[in-house]
Amino acid sequence: MIRDNSDVILAIQDLTAEVDGSPILKGLTLEIKAGEVHAIMGPNGSGKSTLSKILAGHPAYTVTGGSVTFRGENLLELEPEARAKAGLFLAFQYPLEIPGVSNLDFLRVAYNAKRKHEGLEELDAFDFDELVQSKLGLLQMDASFLSRSVNEGFSGGEKKRNEILQMALLEPKLAILDEIDSGLDIDALKIVANGVNELTTPDNAVLAITHYQRLLNYITPDYVHVMEDGRILTTGGKELALELEARGYSWVREEEEAIAR
Amino acid sequence: MSIQVSMVPDATETVNAPRVDRAAYLSRLVQLRGELDAAGSGLKDLRDRATALVQERAMPSTRAEEWRFTDLSPLLQESFQPVVPQPITAEAIIPFGLTDAPHRLVFVDGVYAPSLSTLGDLPPEVQLGNLSRVPGGIPHIGQHQGAEETFTALNTACMTDAAVIWVAQGQEWRTPIHLLVVTTTGAATLSHPRCVVIAEAGSQFTLIEEFVSLEGGGAAWVNRVTEIKLGAGATVNHTRVQRQGAHTFHIGKTAVSQARDSRYVATVLNWGAHLARHHLEIYQTGAQTATILNGLTLLQGEQLGDTHSLIAFTQPYGMANQVQKCIVGDRAHAVFNGKIWVPQAAQLTNASQLSRNLLLSPRARVDTKPQLEITADNVKCSHGATVSQLEEDEVFYLQSRGISAEMARQLLTFAFAAEVVDAIPLPTLRDRIRSELSLRLNPA
Numbered sequence: 001m002i003r004d005n006s007d008v009i010l011a012i013q014d015l016t017a018e019v020d021g022s023p024i025l026k027g028l029t030l031e032i033k034a035g036e037v038h039a040i041m042g043p044n045g046s047g048k049s050t051l052s053k054i055l056a057g058h059p060a061y062t063v064t065g066g067s068v069t070f071r072g073e074n075l076l077e078l079e080p081e082a083r084a085k086a087g088l089f090l091a092f093q094y095p096l097e098i099p100g101v102s103n104l105d106f107l108r109v110a111y112n113a114k115r116k117h118e119g120l121e122e123l124d125a126f127d128f129d130e131l132v133q134s135k136l137g138l139l140q141m142d143a144s145f146l147s148r149s150v151n152e153g154f155s156g157g158e159k160k161r162n163e164i165l166q167m168a169l170l171e172p173k174l175a176i177l178d179e180i181d182s183g184l185d186i187d188a189l190k191i192v193a194n195g196v197n198e199l200t201t202p203d204n205a206v207l208a209i210t211h212y213q214r215l216l217n218y219i220t221p222d223y224v225h226v227m228e229d230g231r232i233l234t235t236g237g238k239e240l241a242l243e244l245e246a247r248g249y250s251w252v253r254e255e256e257e258a259i260a261r
Numbered sequence: 262m263s264i265q266v267s268m269v270p271d272a273t274e275t276v277n278a279p280r281v282d283r284a285a286y287l288s289r290l291v292q293l294r295g296e297l298d299a300a301g302s303g304l305k306d307l308r309d310r311a312t313a314l315v316q317e318r319a320m321p322s323t324r325a326e327e328w329r330f331t332d333l334s335p336l337l338q339e340s341f342q343p344v345v346p347q348p349i350t351a352e353a354i355i356p357f358g359l360t361d362a363p364h365r366l367v368f369v370d371g372v373y374a375p376s377l378s379t380l381g382d383l384p385p386e387v388q389l390g391n392l393s394r395v396p397g398g399i400p401h402i403g404q405h406q407g408a409e410e411t412f413t414a415l416n417t418a419c420m421t422d423a424a425v426i427w428v429a430q431g432q433e434w435r436t437p438i439h440l441l442v443v444t445t446t447g448a449a450t451l452s453h454p455r456c457v458v459i460a461e462a463g464s465q466f467t468l469i470e471e472f473v474s475l476e477g478g479g480a481a482w483v484n485r486v487t488e489i490k491l492g493a494g495a496t497v498n499h500t501r502v503q504r505q506g507a508h509t510f511h512i513g514k515t516a517v518s519q520a521r522d523s524r525y526v527a528t529v530l531n532w533g534a535h536l537a538r539h540h541l542e543i544y545q546t547g548a549q550t551a552t553i554l555n556g557l558t559l560l561q562g563e564q565l566g567d568t569h570s571l572i573a574f575t576q577p578y579g580m581a582n583q584v585q586k587c588i589v590g591d592r593a594h595a596v597f598n599g600k601i602w603v604p605q606a607a608q609l610t611n612a613s614q615l616s617r618n619l620l621l622s623p624r625a626r627v628d629t630k631p632q633l634e635i636t637a638d639n640v641k642c643s644h645g646a647t648v649s650q651l652e653e654d655e656v657f658y659l660q661s662r663g664i665s666a667e668m669a670r671q672l673l674t675f676a677f678a679a680e681v682v683d684a685i686p687l688p689t690l691r692d693r694i695r696s697e698l699s700l701r702l703n704p705a
Contacts, residue, residue, distance in 0.1 A: 084663035100676025
């Protein structure tokens with residue numbers, strides 16, 4: 001929902017970045033305000049997933065220029081865990097499997113790290129169990145997910161639901177969903193999208209990165225950005241996604257080039 | 262197959278050390294031995310034979326294949342003296358108590374300490390104590406295959422007494438038995454604690470064997486031999502924890518013989534001592550015998566921890582499942598050599614072995630070598646070895662949820678160890694080991 005006077009949550013200005021010496025982001029600018037849902041679309045290799053990892057602080061990427069301000073703070077100075085505690089959440093395209101760590105323990109450690117950061121008392125195992133049980137219904141997850149190792153042997157859909165369960169517990173100010181729709185059948189997609197919608201409030205924001213318009217039938221964006229070659233090529237409303245679906249990405253580039261001439 | 266991961270050159274003899282005559286050194290060790298205790302008077306012939314054997318030998322060097330990665334030079338630097346038993350108080354060993362294993366046998370510097378042991382009301386079918394419990398002597402002592410190995414023979418030549426755990430036929434003993442081997446002294450001393458475990462046919466019990474040092478323990482060397490004999494259909498669940506002091510040496514042998522239909526489960530944790538070597542040898546002497554071995558070695562600083570295991574099948578339908586894990590930090594060095602021997606007679610053997618290693622530092626080193634010798638043609642045997650570091654992506658995933666990098670590494674290392682730690686049958690010991698593990702991973 002677009003509102004003129006809402007707070008800026010994320011402001012990216014002329015961001016450039018590289019991995020192993022090759023430039024991936026080439027001057028990206030983007031602003032996200034509270035209450036807004038943004039979608040970034042673009043062809044493979046345009047830098048969409050890289051952007052999400054850089055925002056979350058993945059050590060493999062080097063920021064070479066520009067700035068990122070998250071809720072008034074210089075995001076790039078923060079360690080990944082500090083970014084998470086400040087309210088940034090990345091739902092991974094490929095959530096990692098961690099054999100030997102129970103999902104419940106993982107969720108509790110993460111939840112309590114946030115509680116501690118906020119100066120609240122950590123929840124004990126009993127109280128946390130009650131809390132997490134209350135969130136399972138949102139994603140139609142069975143309690144048996146909790147006793148299994150983190151993501152180990154989970155199907156694609158189960159992994160994505162587990163990501164949104166983490167989002168439900170951590171209540172981020174900005175949730176970046178990196179291809180949350182990949183590997184999901186239509187039923188799982190509806191569950192995941194519904195979970196995200198339930199968690200969206202006027203105080204937080206969503207940045208959904210996707211290849212396909214399909215996801216945007218369920219998570220309705222206020223803005224659609226088209227990304228190519230490390231930059232945002234054009235920005236429009238949700239109808240832009242439909243046009244991209246019908247005409248592909250190349251016309252956007254041609255149109256931009258025509259304007260430039 | 263051999264996987265070696267290392268940033269440092271192969272182990273070599275310490276260059277600056279004076280040359281030591283390895284044969285004379287070993288012979289001198291025998292001369293340090295104490296007189297036979299009255300309880301062990303029946304051992305004289307056995308001791309004499311072993312003494313003769315040791316006097317023909319020398320301390321192994323890294324030129325011997327079996328000792329290729331384990332350099333004993335630090336032992337040769339020490340001038341070991343016999344232990345002068347120091348009385349210790351019951352308070353001193355309170356930290357090692359296990360409330361869920363009330364029956365406890367304590368040996369201090371190799372000598373039985375009845376006043377520290379808590380035997381409680383035991384039925385005659387369960388004998389705990391030292392050799393004086395069995396006036397007729399124990400026919401099995403020193404008779405296992407491989408007893409002529411140098412350090413086993415040295416123990417046999419020098420032992421003065423032995424711990425005895427003897428559970429009679431058909432006795433299903435529910436209460437875990439705790440065998441605590443304490444090293445007290447700050448000096449360079451050498452002790453040869455010995456233990457004989459007899460599980461008669463159809464008996465069942467749980468044994469916790471633990472090696473600890475009192476604070477301030479110096480360069481003590483514990484040369485241990487434990488012999489375990491399982492009768493037909495017996496089940497022994499054995500947990501061995503070696504957490505001696507940082508300056509100590511530990512050379513240990515666990516020799517197990519298993520009659521038909523028996524089941525031996527060992528969970529072996531090795532994280533103490535400056536230099537530790539454990540020979541874990543299983544001889545399946547009957548058919549349909551099951552062996553389950555879980556090992557965890559946790560090393561830091563400049564520790565060396567070496568596990569040499571052998572599972573020898575001799576009869577059909579034998580089963581073995583072995584998982585050995587090593588977590589190696591700093592400049593420490595872990596060694597695993599896992600031999601599985603399946604001769605022609607051992608048809609329909611089903612054996613698997615997995616060696617998994619986690620290196621926490623670029624200077625940590627592991628040498629792992631599965632060694633399968635199979636001549637039977639209708640068997641199922643698998644083995645594998647992996648060496649890895651903590652995955653940067655896994656650490657990042659946890660960090661992205663607000664978990665600190667340090668906590669993330671700890672969680673992941675815990676997870677790596679969990680499979681073995683979870684196999685410990687006693688909750689108190691399991692919890693204690695978890696908290697010690699977290700202390701070692703997070704010394705601050």
